[in-house]
Amino acid sequence: MNTSETIRQIPEDLTGLLQSYRIQPTVQRLQIAAVLFQRREHMSADQVLDNLQAAGGRVSKATVYNTLGLFARRGLIREVIVDPARVYYDPNTSEHHHFYNLDTGELMDIDADDLRLQALPKPPKGTVTAGVDVIIRVRNES
Amino acid sequence: MNTSETIRQIPEDLTGLLQSYRIQPTVQRLQIAAVLFQRREHMSADQVLDNLQAAGGRVSKATVYNTLGLFARRGLIREVIVDPARVYYDPNTSEHHHFYNLDTGELMDIDADDLRLQALPKPPKGTVTAGVDVIIRVRNES
DNA sequence: TTAATTGCAAACATTTTGCAGGTTC
DNA sequence: GAACCTGCAAAATGTTTGCAATTAA
Numbered sequence: 001m002n003t004s005e006t007i008r009q010i011p012e013d014l015t016g017l018l019q020s021y022r023i024q025p026t027v028q029r030l031q032i033a034a035v036l037f038q039r040r041e042h043m044s045a046d047q048v049l050d051n052l053q054a055a056g057g058r059v060s061k062a063t064v065y066n067t068l069g070l071f072a073r074r075g076l077i078r079e080v081i082v083d084p085a086r087v088y089y090d091p092n093t094s095e096h097h098h099f100y101n102l103d104t105g106e107l108m109d110i111d112a113d114d115l116r117l118q119a120l121p122k123p124p125k126g127t128v129t130a131g132v133d134v135i136i137r138v139r140n141e142s
Numbered sequence: 143m144n145t146s147e148t149i150r151q152i153p154e155d156l157t158g159l160l161q162s163y164r165i166q167p168t169v170q171r172l173q174i175a176a177v178l179f180q181r182r183e184h185m186s187a188d189q190v191l192d193n194l195q196a197a198g199g200r201v202s203k204a205t206v207y208n209t210l211g212l213f214a215r216r217g218l219i220r221e222v223i224v225d226p227a228r229v230y231y232d233p234n235t236s237e238h239h240h241f242y243n244l245d246t247g248e249l250m251d252i253d254a255d256d257l258r259l260q261a262l263p264k265p266p267k268g269t270v271t272a273g274v275d276v277i278i279r280v281r282n283e284s
Numbered sequence: 285t286t287a288a289t290t291g292c293a294a295a296c297a298t299t300t301t302g303c304a305g306g307t308t309c
Numbered sequence: 310g311a312a313c314c315t316g317c318a319a320a321a322t323g324t325t326t327g328c329a330a331t332t333a334a
Contacts (some may be wrong), residue, residue, distance in 0.1 A: 026307075026314065045299080060316040065299060079226070084324085086298065087226045099266055108266060116260040120278065121252055124241060127280035134276050136262065138269035168289065168333075188323080202291045207324060226299085228323065 021076045031057045032067050036077060036091040042107040044086045080107060082135050097134035110136070163218045173199045174209050178219060178233040184249040186228045222249060224277050239276035252278070 014033045018025040035051050036043065043051070049064045068089050071077045080088040082100040088107055095112040115134060123129050156175045160167040177193050178185065185193070191206045210231050213219045222230040224242040230249055237254040257276060265271050 024308080024313075028315070046297095058316095062300080062317075063315055066315090069299090081223060081226055084221075084223055084226075084229045099269075101266075101269060102272060110263055114263045117276070118258040118260055121256045123278065123280045124243075124250060126283050127241075127243060128283055130244060130279045130281045132276070132278050134259070134274070136265065136274050137272045138265045139272045141268050141270055166288070166333080170290070186323090200291095204292075204325080205290055208290090208326095211324090 018076070021071075021074045023070065023074055023076065028057075028059045028063050029067055031059060032064060033071070033076075036071075036089065040091055042080060042088045042090050044088055046086070048089070081133075082107065082137075097136070099136050099138055101138050101140070103140040110134070160218070163213075163216045165212065165216055165218065170199075170201045170205050171209055173201060174206060175213070175218075178213075178231065182233055184222060184230045184232050186230055188228070190231070223275075224249065224279075239278070241278050241280055243280050243282070245282040252276070 014030050014037065015025045017037075018029060018033060023029060031052055032048060035048050035055075039051075045061075045065050045068050048068065049059070049061055052059050052064070068077070068087075072079045072089065075093065078090045078093050080090050080098060082088065082098065083105065090107075092109065097110040097112070097115050099108040099110060100106075101108075117132065117134070120129070120132065156172050156179065157167045159179075160171060160175060165171065173194055174190060177190050177197075181193075187203075187207050187210050190210065191201070191203055194201050194206070210219070210229075214221045214231065217235065220232045220235050222232050222240060224230065224240065225247065232249075234251065239252040239254070239257050241250040241252060242248075243250075259274065259276070262271070262274065
């Protein structure tokens with residue numbers, strides 16, 4: 001299909017990574033991809049923007065939002081919908097799930113092997129499954 | 143704990159239902175509860191408002207939002223976070239999961255018995271599990 | 285009559301959009 | 310040079326808040 005698994009390990013080849021997802025690599029897109037793939041953390045659009053600006057990158061807010069949307073649409077990253085107030089983006093697109101800390105807003109991965117679903121129910125008539133998200137909401141103790 | 147299972151079947155006793163969740167029953171709250179528990183459907187705040195106004199109820203937008211938030215905080219209903227654009231509220235608080243149709247925005251219940259999770263992973267140190275949500279995103283065929 | 289609730293409008297936060305100017309192939 | 314991308318500011322959502330007026334215990 002593509003060589004993403006290999007490329008994933010080599011953030012230096014961001015240009016090739018973007019291209020393999022049919023995304024024209026531009027200065028801003030490479031900077032945004034760099035933040036995501038070097039940190040390999042879940043981030044909101046605003047966090048990406050802050051990070052970039054702190055590092056001296058010159059990217060506008062609109063471009064960050066539009067670019068993250070594009071990355072997600074192309075399958076390079078994944079949207080994580082856990083907080084009604086903002087979308088998180090996950091550079092890890094392999095099958096996995098999430099802990100979401102309601103107190104801190106922190107997201108943590110759960111490996112697919114650590115959380116198996118027993119036989120998925122059939123999707124409603126006329127529909128096909130597009131993805132399965134499991135979110136375990138946690139709260140700080142006491 | 144409470145008699146919600148019984149009360150649930152009797153939307154006429156909405157006053158008692160609210161009281162059993164430590165919610166002072168007011169005209170507006172009863173109207174909002176009526177919409178949710180008579181339809182027994184997932185609804186956004188805006189849908190609740192529309193429904194109410196169409197039925198001639200006089201409730202303000204702020205009150206609908208605040209009331210749904212209160213209901214959820216008290217455990218009478220459940221928030222469903224699947225769409226970055228809006229929160230859905232679910233009058234069914236028993237353990238269950240959801241199909242979410244990306245094309246139509248429709249939410250459908252999945253009975254807990256039809257989707258078992260094989261041994262939940264332990265929550266991160268210092269945290270306790272507050273809830274588990276499984277969302278199966280589906281798309282209309284072809 | 286005191287506390288709680290409501291409604292309105294304004295405030296907020298996140299995200300999207302229109303469009304002029306720049307960049308890329 | 311044609312198509313595409315970026316930045317800015319303005320607009321569009323959905324939701325929250327401040328506060329005066331109203332309602333409930």
